Amino acid sequence: MKNSNSRRFFMKTLALSAAALLVxxxxxxxxxxxxxxxxxxxxxxxxxxxxxxxxxxxxxxxxANCGSCQFFQGDAKAKTGKCQLIPSGEVAVTGWCRSYSVKQKKA
Ligand code: SF4
Known part of the structure; x- marks a missing residue:
């Protein structure tokens, strides 16, 4: 009986550890x-x-700023968001770079 509990505990711990490694x-x-x-x-x-x-x-x-750029992915009302051209972090909505391209309005 005691071995069964130990095995169960070991298996639960193993499963949680594996899940943590994946997440x-x-x-x-x-x-x-x-x-x-x-x-x-x-x-x-x-x-x-x-x-x-x-x-x-x-x-x-x-x-012109990131909030109105076609490469900006996020809410223009937020302070920051993702840029399709800069994957290393978030850009400021108030930011700008030389690749700025105005976002086309949906027809
Ligand atoms: S960093 Fe440049 S390309 Fe990216 S959203 Fe801002 S202006 Fe657009």
Whole structure:
């Protein structure tokens, strides 16, 4: 009887450990996406991304920012969101980069 309980406990522990190993990488990826992009990211530098569009000397359209860009994936009312071009983190809605392309309105 005691062996049966030990075996059951071992099997439950093994199953929980395996589940934790499977879930951990997913959680890590999600947390990486929810962090703001880092300025030292070579892609961020190459695109000339700035968290505040007003800080860019290259921006020609005064209304252009990540929130109105076709590559922005998220709620424009939020402070940050994912950019299809910068996978290392989230960009600021108020941000901007040289790959900005205005989001087309749905017909
Ligand atoms: S591509 Fe668009 S959403 Fe991505 S950083 Fe540049 S301006 Fe922002």
């Amino acid at each position: 951990a990488p997913v959680l890590k990826i999600q947390s990486a996406f929810s962090e703001p992009v880092k300025g030292d990211d070579p892609l961020v530098k190459a695109l000339g991304y700035v968290a505040n569009a007003k800080d860019s000397k290259d921006r020609k359209d005064a209304k």
